Amino acid sequence: xxxxxxxxxxxxxxxxxxxxxxxxxxxxxxxxxxxxxxxxxxxxxxxxxxxxxxxxxxxxxxxxxxxxxxxxxxxxxxxxxxxxxxxxxxxxxxxxxxxxxxxxxxxxxxxxxxxxx
Numbered sequence: 001x002x003x004x005x006x007x008x009x010x011x012x013x014x015x016x017x018x019x020x021x022x023x024x025x026x027x028x029x030x031x032x033x034x035x036x037x038x039x040x041x042x043x044x045x046x047x048x049x050x051x052x053x054x055x056x057x058x059x060x061x062x063x064x065x066x067x068x069x070x071x072x073x074x075x076x077x078x079x080x081x082x083x084x085x086x087x088x089x090x091x092x093x094x095x096x097x098x099x100x101x102x103x104x105x106x107x108x109x110x111x112x113x114x115x116x117x
Contacts, residue, residue, distance in 0.1 A: 020045050075107025084114050 014021050020041045024034035037056045041048045048054045080102045087096035098115035 014042065019043050020048070069106070071107050075104075077105050077107075079103045086115060086117070 012021050020036075020039055020043075022034075022036045022039035024036045024039075026033070027035050035056060036048075036054070039045070039048060039054045039056065041050055041052060041054065043050045082100055082102075083094070083097045084100040085094050085097050087094070089095045100114035101112055102109060103111045
């Protein structure tokens with residue numbers, strides 16, 4: 001951080017004409033290349049798009065919150081209310097049902113109500 005000598009940290013800086021920075025590993029003892037596991041590309045790098053972080057491994061959030069997320073193809077917010085079948089007669093008609101709900105915020109299911117029997 002500029003102009004703050006009281007805070008120290010580890011910084012990854014890349015120069016203007018540099019294509020990427022990456023955490024990588026050899027996936028076997030005899031591997032002759034490193035495999036990118038977490039990478040940032042300043043320009044197109046193979047199938048990695050420019051100006052994006054790319055994960056080459058699963059990400060374990062350890063139950064921490066993923067914040068301010070946007071989904072590429074959009075998302076919806078709203079509550080879906082529907083009838084939950086509980087019993088069906090031999091003729092295929094519902095004989096018992098309950099009202100259930102599913103609530104979505106920005107495409108993520110955040111709550112729901114339903115009958116357990």
